[in-house]
Amino acid sequence: MAEILEKVKIEEKEPFFGPKEKKLLLDPLMDINPITVQILGVCSALAITSLVYPSIVMAISVTLVTAFSNFFTSLVREYIPKQVRMIVQLVIIATLVTIVELGLKALNFPIWKQLSVYIGLIITNCIVMGRLEAYAMANKPWRSFLDGIGNGLGYGAILVIVAIIREILGKGTLFAGSPVEIKIIGNNATYLIDTTTSTMFGWYANNNLMVLPAAALFIIGILIWIHRTINPKLVDIS
Amino acid sequence: MGDFLNVFIKTAFVENMILSYFLGMCSYLAVSKSVKTALGLGIAVIFVLGITMPMNWLINEYLLKETGFFGMDLTFLRFILFIAVIAALVQLVEMVVEKFSPSLYNALGIFLPLITVNCAILGGSLFMISRELDLTKSVAFGLGGGFGWFLAIVALAAIREKIQYSNVPPALRGLGMAFILTGLMGMAFMSLMGIDPAAFTK
Numbered sequence: 001m002a003e004i005l006e007k008v009k010i011e012e013k014e015p016f017f018g019p020k021e022k023k024l025l026l027d028p029l030m031d032i033n034p035i036t037v038q039i040l041g042v043c044s045a046l047a048i049t050s051l052v053y054p055s056i057v058m059a060i061s062v063t064l065v066t067a068f069s070n071f072f073t074s075l076v077r078e079y080i081p082k083q084v085r086m087i088v089q090l091v092i093i094a095t096l097v098t099i100v101e102l103g104l105k106a107l108n109f110p111i112w113k114q115l116s117v118y119i120g121l122i123i124t125n126c127i128v129m130g131r132l133e134a135y136a137m138a139n140k141p142w143r144s145f146l147d148g149i150g151n152g153l154g155y156g157a158i159l160v161i162v163a164i165i166r167e168i169l170g171k172g173t174l175f176a177g178s179p180v181e182i183k184i185i186g187n188n189a190t191y192l193i194d195t196t197t198s199t200m201f202g203w204y205a206n207n208n209l210m211v212l213p214a215a216a217l218f219i220i221g222i223l224i225w226i227h228r229t230i231n232p233k234l235v236d237i238s
Numbered sequence: 239m240g241d242f243l244n245v246f247i248k249t250a251f252v253e254n255m256i257l258s259y260f261l262g263m264c265s266y267l268a269v270s271k272s273v274k275t276a277l278g279l280g281i282a283v284i285f286v287l288g289i290t291m292p293m294n295w296l297i298n299e300y301l302l303k304e305t306g307f308f309g310m311d312l313t314f315l316r317f318i319l320f321i322a323v324i325a326a327l328v329q330l331v332e333m334v335v336e337k338f339s340p341s342l343y344n345a346l347g348i349f350l351p352l353i354t355v356n357c358a359i360l361g362g363s364l365f366m367i368s369r370e371l372d373l374t375k376s377v378a379f380g381l382g383g384g385f386g387w388f389l390a391i392v393a394l395a396a397i398r399e400k401i402q403y404s405n406v407p408p409a410l411r412g413l414g415m416a417f418i419l420t421g422l423m424g425m426a427f428m429s430l431m432g433i434d435p436a437a438f439t440k
Contacts, residue, residue: 039413042263043357086354087325094318102314117364120317124357126264213258214424221410221417228409 024146028154030231034127035158036224037234041127046162046216048118050170053178055163056156057111061100061119063152066128069093070136070148077137089132090123097123110177127151162219170210242378245371249382252431255358256390257424259365262358266391267416276395278342279353280388282331284381286353287362290327291380294320294363295373320363321354328354358387394419 034040041062048054069092073080080088101119105112112119122128131151136144167174172185183191185204195204209215228234255261262283269279297319304311332350336343343350353359362383366376397419406415 036413039267040264042267043260046260046263086351087322090321090325090354091318094321098314098317101317117361117368120364121261121357121361123317123321124355124360126355129355212425212428213260214421214428216260217417217421217424221414221421224414224417225407225410228414232409 021143021146024143025150025153028147028150029157030154033154033158033227034130034151035155035220036227038130040130041125041155042220043121043125046220047213048115049159049163049216050166050211051114051176052160052163052167053175054111054114055159057104057108058115058118059152059156059159061104062122062125062127062155063149065093065096065100065122065125066131066152067145067148068096069128070131070144071141072096073132074136074139074141074144080137085137089129093128093132094123114177127155158220158223161223162216165219166210166215169207170215172206242374245375245378246382246385247433249379250386250389251427252433254386254390254424254427255362255383256387257420257427259361260357261361262356262387265352265356266387266394266420267413270391270395270398270416273392273395273399275345276391278345279350280384280391282335282350282353283356283358283387284384286324286327286331286359287380287384287387288377289380290324290359291362291366291376292373293323293327295366295371295376297323298367316367320360324359324363325354358383390420390423393423 028034032038035042048058069089072092073089076088097120100122101112104115104119131148135147139147164174167176168184172183172191174182174184185191185193185195185201186206187195189197193201193204195201249255253259256263256266265279270276298313298316300306301308302312302316302319306312328351331353332343335350362380366379371379394416398416401415401419410418
């Protein structure tokens with residue numbers, strides 16, 4: 001009886017979705033954003049941000065992998081010997097990534113082709129590993145799960161912002177390749193603003209720099225600049 | 239030999255791992271604060287890439303493929319096996335470095351074990367598979383990719399050492415500037431696209 005009472009007490013102390021949980025979910029979007037503040041996970045995804053649609057797919061995949069690897073690692077955290085923890089974590093991550101990859105291949109083959117090796121590279125995405133080490137190894141499964149989702153979303157937010165800028169300026173479209181493709185500006189009548197007939201935008205041409213890999217780096221550099229100007233606490237963090 | 243040189247030059251300069259595929263950005267940004275540590279990490283990456291590539295090639299060819307040892311299509315195990323090989327080799331490199339150069343070992347610190355999760359290593363292996371290279375070419379791909387990575391990180395470290403004395407806006411100091419510098423370097427490396435690697439072998 002006493003045991004049950006104690007359990008109830010603990011559950012009362014930790015609500016299912018309280019302010020702490022909300023903080024876990026929302027903080028990574030801004031204050032501790034994995035890309036602009038923690039410098040985690042810049043690696044695998046910049047190359048695919050030239051279009052919005054694959055970026056969204058990538059963001060969802062990373063969120064799923066981070067959340068579930070956090071969850072499973074947290075479940076077994078007390079049974080992992082310290083010396084081999086990296087291997088154990090990598091096996092968990094690699095299994096999840098394999099599932100995500102095969103799922104994506106079955107559901108949406110063109111996008112799978114476009115993302116090619118970058119889906120596999122989620123394994124070595126520093127966010128996944130970083131959050132496992134920093135959070136899941138010391139916290140309960142449910143919170144770790146939320147932490148994973150939060151960080152995945154923080155990463156996805158930057159990815160989508162970069163992709164929107166790059167796609168609009170570089171190709172003049174939005175969500176190209178998806179069912180809801182919007183053609184914004186271009187040189188024939190299928191676009192919303194047709195540069196061949198428009199008197200105001202006749203001068204406009206797509207910026208080819210935006211399609212190149214270098215553009216992603218410039219945009220993220222500028223995003224970091226803006227982020228740190230708004231929030232001076234982050235200056236000189238690294 | 240011709241193929242070897244061809245692939246080496248192509249992966250080192252024209253299709254540089256960092257500047258055109260963003261592989262290994264995390265350690266690239268974090269370790270590029272001084273030239274000395276950048277040199278050490280760069281060499282470690284060349285070494286690990288040069289060994290893991292042929293290893294993973296052999297595993298893929300003789301164990302995982304349908305024509306391999308087990309006679310089944312085991313390619314779904316690719317990620318797990320590759321990462322296991324990489325983790326084991328990095329452990330090995332760590333032990334060797336600790337034995338022969340303790341100062342380098344201390345300087346590299348946490349980043350040596352983190353080579354395991356350096357995207358350049360796994361990314362190289364996955365690219366090698368998706369491009370269907372043969373054994374010689376995959377060795378060249380590994381060494382060339384590692385050399386390109388080495389060049390990029392040493393160059394960035396040298397620039398960052400100099401830029402410490404410049405008057406950069408406070409919010410842009412450190413990380414922001416590193417991104418923009420990498421972007422500029424990427425544009426400079428793009429001019430190497432004009433190189434025709436086949437010309438070297440004639």
